[in-house]
Amino acid sequence: MNIGVDAAALGMSNAVTASTNNVNSGYWNPAGLLSIEDSEASLMHASYFANIAQYDYAAYAKKIDDxxxxxxSLIRFGVDDILNTTQLIDSQGNIDYNRISLFSTADYGMTFSYAxxxxxxxxxxxINAKVIRRIIGDFASSWGFGIDAGIKFERDSWKFxxxxxxxxxxxxxxxxxEEKYNQIKDAVAGQNQEAPESTEITAPKAQLGIAKLFEFHYDYTLLAAVNLNMQFARTNDVFASEAVSIDPAVGxxxxxxxxxxxxxxVGNFQNVEQIDGSKKINFQPNIGLGFKYKGIQIDYALTDLSDQSAALYSNIFSVKVDLSIFR
Known part of the structure; x- marks a missing residue:
């Protein structure tokens, strides 16, 4: 749920808390849904970790009244066709490749938004009400629930x-x-001896945003935006304390x-300790491109340009449709 949706927003390094104004606002700031004139739908696909993991997103939003x-919205982030080799060796100690099976691990997030x-x-x-579903083959699964809240303030061309x-x-x-866990807990001495925790907690976070739209000669516009992404604990963020850690982003x-x-x-500013003990600041630059015509918008983003390996680049595509064009 922290990765982000919409190639347009990702191209701006997620600095859209103040400016979001379409169907994807359900993720970034549900208050932005009020900018929809009728109804909209959105789809996105992204591949991560050299196409090992697939990230898919779909959303729909509609104006109720003035x-x-x-x-x-629905998000799925999963890795499919993982080899299950826990039964590779039979009771006689023989390797039997017919005992290999496949499984998937996937996280689902469904969000209901109201503005x-x-x-x-x-x-x-x-406000958002989120239902979280996580599945690891037949081994384990979980259910979760959470709530988000957002607010927007606009005056002239400034947005907060x-x-x-x-x-x-x-x-x-x-x-x-338990049956499947017992099959593997003694497979390697000293590992998997105790079942993992049954409760997983996601702590509260806050995002503050400011944006301004500049217009030039009626044909040209420039949207400049800044986000302050905060966690209430010490992390590797560039500004960190015991009370709050802040990761800025500019788009x-x-x-x-x-x-x-x-x-x-550019965003994701992190303090990183090197092997020699020295420290440096890492950051993640993103770029993007979009086309909009008669209510249909297609966007592309290339993220994480700072990685040394091209295999780690993430190519993200999304499409947004104003459904009123079909009426």
Missing amino acids: RSAWGI RKSQLKEIQYG GVMLRDITTTYNIWNID FEFGYTDLVFLRAG
């Missing part, structure tokens, strides 16, 4: 946003198949006649 909107305008017309707010993720703390309760989107978009961003 003051409210709702949306729903509404406040009595002050510049302020709008939204706050997104509070997992504000209730998201709990995932695991159910581990830009250059547009021409609301038809062609070029994007760039």
Whole structure:
């Protein structure tokens, strides 16, 4: 749930908390759903770890009236066709390749979003209810539930946003198949002797965003955005303390006649300790490209350009459709 959706947002290094204004707002800041004029749908696909893992996303959102909107989205992040070799050796100590089977491990996140305008017309707010499902073949599975809340404030061409993720703390309760666990717990001495914890906790996080849209000669626009992504614990983020750690992100989107978009961003600033004991700051630059025509928008993002191996690059494609064009 922390990876991000929509190639347009990822091309800006996720610095869209304040500017998000379409069906994908259900993920970034549900308050942005109120900018939808009718109804929209979105799809995204991305491959990670040299195409080993697949990330898929689908969303739908609809305006209820002039003051409210709702949306729903589904995310799947999984690795399929993993070889299960736990039964490779039979009871006689012989290797039998016919005993190899395949399984998948996948995480699912379903989000229900609702947004509404406040009595002050510049302020709008939204809330997410999330259901989390995690599956590791037949070995283990879990269910979880969490809540997000967001708010947006707009005045002139300035936009401000706050997104509070997992504000209730998201709990995932695991159910581990004891029979299958017992088959492997003594396979290697000193490993898997005790069953893992059955409760998984996702702590609250906050994102603050500010954005401004500049217009030049009516045909050209530049959206500049900044995010402060905060966790309430000490991490490797570039600004870290026991109370809060902050990872900044900056994104830009250059547009021409609301038809062609070029994007760039940098984020994920981390303090990294080298083998020799020295420290350096790592960061992740992203770039993107988008086309929009008659309510259909296609976006592409190339992320993590700082990696040394091209196999680690992530090519992300997404499409967004204003469904009113079919009426």
